[in-house]
Amino acid sequence: MDFPVLAFSVFSTIAILGSLLVIFKKNPVSSAFALVLVFFAFAGLYALLGAHLVAALQILVYAGAIMVLFVFVIMLLNQDEPVHDLEATGVIYRVVAALSVAALGAVLIRAVLSGKSPVPAGSLTDEKIASLGGNMKAISEQLFTDRIFHFELTSFLLLGAIVATVTLAKRKSSGEEGGV
């Protein structure tokens, strides 16, 4: 068993089991930590694919930023007792849900497998990327040339998110009813 297979096996197992933990852990804090685990496993998988920049950002953005946000909110809301929400639904509901999602998964896997070896559309092999100055450089160049519009649009997305979050989170002004 060579390294890639080993790495793949380990990281994907962690990812899948971690995901299951995320959704089946009763305590949201536990879920959050399982999610961190999944993020790290994904970072490993990215690295395996040679996507170093993505792997790094995965750790920085997801594990570093988003998860902190989650944990922060969980703490803020101060949920002491774990919510037994899985049991709140009926057995039939759960079975139907599992079956439907499984069916969807089966269909999607079938579709994915049909396209498992496409004719490559590009020519940026690992060697080519290396010759361009590495993964990060190649991506950055594209980001600020071809993807400049994406980039600018994303800035408006963030602007919107900021306004939205501020709106939702700020204390009510004097004109409004009630207050927190």
Add this chain to the structure above:
Amino acid sequence: MNEVIQTLMPWLILAAGILVTLLVSVIRVESKRPAQFSALATLILTGTSAIQTLALPGEAVFAGSIEISSLSRILLALFSLIGILFIMGGDRYLTKERIHLSDYYHLLLIMILGAGVMVAAKDLVVLFIALEVMSLPAYTLAGFRRSDSRSNEAAIKYFVLGGAVGAVFLLGAAFIFGATGSTQFPAIYAWSRQPATAGNLLFAAGHFLVLVAFLFKVAAAPFHFWKPDVYEGAPTPVTGVMSTLVAVASFVTLVRLVHLPALDTSGWESYLSAVKGTVRALAVISLLVGSLVIITQKNLKRLFAYSSISQSGYLMLGVLASLNPGQGISQVLVYLFGYVFAAVGLFVLLAQSEPRGDTGVELVDLTGLVKKSPLRTALWSVLLFSMAGMPFTVGFFTKYFIFLSSVGTGEAPLVILAALCAVVSAYAYLRPIGLMVMREADPGAAQWSGGFWSQFVVIVSVILVVFLGLMPNAMIQYLKGIPLIH
């Protein structure tokens, strides 16, 4: 670069306007008027600019990320108009509900920007980002009545389902990327031109998942469940914006996504017929769900939610027609325009009510309105007539066009079903009129009062509805000339 600026001018004005509006509201925090005027000015400028540049040729900019064409320009102008009308028409409601905040204008402008970019996007990733730019403010606006748990509920449902569907869209985009090696429309189109690509399941699955996201946004059954709840819970002007701005942008995008691959390539016949079959099924289900449930509704916002579900059904007929050779998408555009003109008026009218209690406007609140306010009754009636597709309102021609093009492409049985559904839902549209005219006012009925601007918006909407109901030729002619961009 100058040409790019010129081409993108309306969008740039809008973007700049957003920043200016943010700035002025930060400078004068205690009043929302500066933000309101700034937003209005921005939208007026954007709309004017979009209309002025209508005749310019279409052009793809930023390495094919977006294409500014007559379609996106006219839609941006329409979005600006919607924005203007809802800023004017929603003013009184927001004051009344004590949620008159400048954030309303910021979010509205950002939504319009998202919608405007979305209809112009030529790249799935841009499309996704634009979708989120449009949706995030929409989620927030749905929860804008922050102290009302119904509003919270609407926002959260909208957000959770929208988020999930966003992920589904992305998965579809990934599949398409996997199959074609690109996320750009022209590349995907070119890829599909190769006959050997026909029957590629990965692409098919990806295409379907991408479509599902927009089927969800336009609430085509069975992806409609969020709509009644969100409509009911959201503040009325926001519901109006969702039902017009979001619906139009999403539907145009949906049509463009349906035509993502070149369906007329030889070898793609079975693919085309599968698409047709799916659209047909969606149309049937949407029509049935929309028109059967609408007659059981008592809450007016829910009623309009189901109405928009059945409108999706009619629009699906338009999409179906557009899948035939030689057919454009003008029937869909005409329908959307007609629908918007009536819907703006309806939701602004709805915002004029002052129901007792917090259950929203029920049918009973309309009873005896003719005595209290004959003008308002007349306005209601015209707009509801348009919704029901009665002649001499724009709603007639929009349905007419859809039916005509569907019949012309051999979908007569479906049109008959749609026609019967129109009869069933006509009951739901006429019942409010009946209550207004024939029933004595219920003691618990809501009071109705609208300020000048609110009434002004409704009258503008009614004038548009009636004018286009009599002279739709110019509009149809113009919209017929708009090509679908791949």
Add this chain to the structure above:
Amino acid sequence: METSSSLSFLLTIPLLAMVISWVIPKALQRLYAIFGSALILGLTVYETAGILFSATSEAAKVFFVDQRLEWVSELGMSVGFRLDGVSAWFLILSALTTLVAFSTRGSWYRKQPRLFVSMGFFLLFALNSAFLATDLITFYLSYEAVFIPMIFMVGVWGENQKASAVFRFFLMSFAGSILMLVAMFQIMSMHHAATGQWSSHLADIMKVVPNAPVESLLWPCVGFFLAFAIKVPLVPFHGWLKEVYVNAPMPGTIWMSAILSKLGVVGVIRFVIPLFPAVIKEYQGPLLAVSAVSVIYAALLAIRSSEGKTLLAYSSISHLGFVMLGLFSLSAEGSNAGVLLSVGHAVTSAMLFFLLHQVEERSGNVDLSTSKGLASNYPTLFSGLFIAVLASVSLPGTLNFGGEFLVLLNAYRASALCTILAATGVILGAVYMLRFFQKLGLGTPGSANHADVALKKDLSFADLLMVILLVGIVIYGGINPGIFMKG
């Protein structure tokens, strides 16, 4: 007279009258409505005289006026009107019916009279436009426009169960007309497929559609037929009728029975038969049977009716069954006879409902379960009513006889069995109409009346004039029915 200006004139005059009605004081509305509609009636007769009173049907053809305007050319819609021997009569009938309807008295002149009068004139406009239309879409639009005032009539001034009546009326008619619209699209598409042009004008469509294969025309034909079968109505598409007639205010009932039902007749004459000759030919037997069954079925229901309006409502269905029998005999003669009977039915039912209204004014109700014996108190009223009853049973010498006789005469050549079946309606008609008259007018007076019945006067002079006008038409038409048959 024979320019197209007379066409636009005939269409704009009611609209003008409608606009003017908004500036007339409430107290004068009734007077205005009566004089206005009488004037319109006169003008209509004057304008159409060239067609109606020329010596022969050949000469009348010279006066055909055709007018066509582009409208929504992008969708192939135009506005097309045509004045000819058939439409001219229906124009006169709609003006006459409007005059009769306006001559009633009741809550509609007390509660929102302006709305009532303007809706009446609007209805006249819509009717005229529908009768003149030679463009499918123009016809459809006019046909739908007729709903609007009718909905107001029933909705605002109707009786107890007006809401459910309105909805039932609307939904059934709308279902029919929207299917007709789909059928129109279907044949417009056929025209488009054949010529590459979108057009909804009958003259264009007629070049293509009637020659198409029968199978492809079946469903469009069904669409048209259903709309008109509901409008007329033919059994079993009459489910809306009773509730609407009974709950509508009297002018509404007059309009509906006298002239709205003729929209279906005109539709069949102008669209169904010319557009789908082969289909109709193939299904002539069932169509005749449906018409005959309508006659009998409605007559039997009328026999069981215990209320005046209901009885007349069913009698209307029964008579219109005869009209349809004539149309579906598929001969020019049968069609002409159908038009004649339509005219007869329009005048007669307007008269019957008008006089029934007068009776109702005097006795408070038109219940038929006990005899009222009112005839001796109101001799002229009941003389008029009796003549209307006679016309309704198609006694020779009245307008209806010629129509009914010629309808049956021509239908007999198409189907003896259906004709005989329908002709038994003649007997049943006598049974229920005489009972109707007996229960209202004959028997011991005052046995089942309000105490104040005798206080009220016989027909007023104005009402008498109206009755004389109608009786005159009925008798003159009985003597010279040829005047109504220059189709």
Add this chain to the structure above:
Amino acid sequence: MTAFEPWMLLVVSVVVFCIGLLGLILRKNLIVMLMSIELMLNAVNLCFVTFSKMHQLLDGHLTVLFVMTVAAAESAVGLGLVIAMFRNLRSVDSDQIQLLRD
């Protein structure tokens, strides 16, 4: 299992996506639901990167950057909504929000 091939990651990604979806359907805790959405987005990211590898392109990597940004923005708004709801209802249980229904 002989050698590692990129398509295996596609299967992993679909599985994680479905797990996220299942979590969204089954869980009532809104914060966990948000986490499920994050799982789904992550799965899609993996998908993009894998396809990118297969096609010898960098487009997928770029896309992932934008998706991450969107995910961050979305979680921010989502958490904001949850906080707003918590202010009103003192709960983050989605069973608490079933007022709007037929």
Add this chain to the structure above:
Amino acid sequence: MITSMILFPLAGFIINGFWTLWAARNGSRVSSRVSGAIATSAMLAAFVSAWLARSQLPASGSTEVEIFRWFTLGSLSVDFKLRLDALSSLFTLVITGVGALIHLYSVSYMEEDEGAGKYFAYLNLFCFMMLNLVLGGTLPQVFLGWEGVGLASYLLIGFWYREEANVSAGQKAFVMNRIGDLGFLIAMFIGYKYSGSLDLATIEKVVLPAGVGTSFVLLVFLACTGKSAQIPLFTWLPDAMAGPTPVSALIHAATMVTSGVYLLARLSPVISQSTTGMTVIAGIGAATALITAIIACFQSDIKKVLAYSTVSQLGFMFVACGVGAFGAGVFHVMTHAFFKALLFLGAGSVIHGLHGEQDIFKMGGLKKKLPVTFWTFTAGWAAILGMPPFSGFFSKDEILHQALVSGSGSVILFSVLLIAATLTAFYMTRLYWLVFFGGPRMDKSKFDHAHESPVAMALPLVVLGLLSLAGGFAGEPVHLPHPEAVRSTPAWIIMVVSVLAAAVGATIAYRRYSAGAVSPEAARDVFRIDSIYSSLFGGGLKATASATQWLEERVVQGLIRLVAAITDLSGNMIRVLQVGSAQAYLLMMIIGLVVMVIYFLKGVAQYGNF
């Protein structure tokens, strides 16, 4: 002349009609004398015109006057034209002549009635319509008269409309006539189909295929059974006696009821083509003659006896037509018009004299009190019995003769008629005796107040009495083709037999009713035909109507309600899915997604590699 003949009654109708209406509107009364005078003079003028027209009748035998084009449709054109020939001329004379007398009689009879104006208007209307019937040159015009007399009959039977019974009797008459009219209508359609015209002149000459011919004849005869009260549609006539007595005399004895005979005689060339049809006509006629004669024997109302007698006599006429002796039938129409009108007017005089009493068992001994009535009545009695030389003898004898000797005649027909004649003699004598002879069986005061009628009433009696006496000598007034005699029975034997039969009948009645005290007999409904009809047809109609109503309410309306309910139910069923939980929505969306994506991918792969 021909035109003026119909215009006079029309003018009378219009003048009296409008005057009456005007008066009623203003609350005043029409003078019965003046309106009676107008009506009577109109009829007199019509009679004079009819006489003159007859005298101007050309040698060719017929003359036509076109008045106007009634209607044209395609190849069909129907004129409004009057056609006078021997047959119609005879009828016009009877109608105007007897009509004028009855009008005159009515002036006095109706003097006290406040509705006299209306009465005379209706009576004129009747004569106008009757003249249209017999003068009509086209079938629709005959039909106009046919329905028109029905209308007048309806109006006059229900003349005293405050009594429900009268109105119902009128309605019954009208509806039963309408049943016959249906036959007329369809016969017209057949005629038009095969001749392409509705002109009598053309229809008369048309040769119909065998089966069609029979149905044509039977349909025409159906019309006749309605108008002329034959089996099965005769039951309206006795009820029609609810009208004023002169009306009964004019409409329900002398003129209208004989229009069936007129129609058959008019169409005799076509009718004769069908032997089956002829046999049916003769058979029905004979049966009617016998059955109604039997019923008449059990009646106690003076007018009812006469009514059944009329039906019976009409049966005789139809037998004549049925055996092909149309001339004999028409002859009997004429004589019957004289004596039956006389008998009715006489009865009217009696009733008038007794202030409305109609039960013959409450009369008696009126010979002295009402001498003119008595003597004229005697003439009528003798005529109906067929006593030579009274008019009835000639015509009835002719019918009996033809019934026996003609080709389609038979001994059975003859014997049935003979029995009927015997019965006629019986019930007429019974009536005659009970009314005029014996002791008075009514209140003393009533008897004392009984009075002879005034001159205006007596004069018509006398004239009609003379006509009954001498009318027979005119012989067959119209020469219609006679059937060939197949049996050679000498005419005198039949004369003797018929007179003997009458004598036997009369004697039995005399022996039974002349002896001292007569115990009153209640009228007996012998065959219960009326009640059978009303339960059969009235009940049948009611049941059908109820069934239809059930169909309407349950099925048609039920269907509408069902559609509404299904729509509502399915709406509510779909609504149930809207549970309010975002997770559930997502699940349902995923289920929809899975189903659709599988469908879609299967379609894409065309069931190949999926």
